[in-house]
Each structure stands twice: as C-alpha cells, then as structure tokens.
Amino acid sequence: MKYMLLIHQGTALDDWETLSDDEKHSIYAAYKEIRETPGVVPGLQLDRPGTATTVRVRSGKRKLTDGPFAETKEAIGGYLLFETDSQDAAIELAAKIPAARFGGAVEVRPIVEG
16 A cells, blocks of 8 residues: 655755754754655655745636635655555554654655555
8 A cells, every 4th residue: 555645844954954953963863764665655845835826716716816825834844755565664654754743744645556
C-alpha cells in the first residue's frame, strides 16, 4: 500500500537561523535517513504559506484567497510517498520527520489506487 505523508511544518522552524548547529545537523541527518528508506519516494518542500493562492469556484465564479485556507501553523510544508505493507511502518516513518517534533505534524494518509 502507498501512503502520502503530508508534512505540516508548523511555525517552530520558521526562523531557521535561531536553531543551533546541532539542531540543524540533526534535521539534515533525519531527512537523509528518510530519503534512504526503502519504499520512500521523496517529495518536494513547498514555499511558505503566504506565497500560496487558494482557488474556489462558487456559482461559476472564481474566488481567490491569498494564502492557504488553514491557519498558517496547519499549512502543508512538503510531502513524500511511502510504499510499505503496514500503516504502522508509515506512522513510524512519519515520527522521524523533524516537523513532527518541532511544533508541526505529519498526516499519514493511504493512497487510493484505482
């Protein structure tokens, strides 16, 4: 089964420069380990939520909103795909993603293949 891991960055890493060198190296090492995990297809980091435009169509008319609809702390900062036989393995991998321990969260969602 394939899982999408949606990384909700949170606000803890907004000011990268305030992190110690040890914290930065820990984050780099964690992402390197995740990328090298069998079954992982790395995704991409997304730009900050303030750069987004949310598009809705209501009564045939486009409605644009600057930024994401969710609160900034809930905005998705990136994603990756993980193919594994167990949801527990996907959850274990999600717990290794630095955002999960730096004020964000990681949503683990199965992919529906049709």
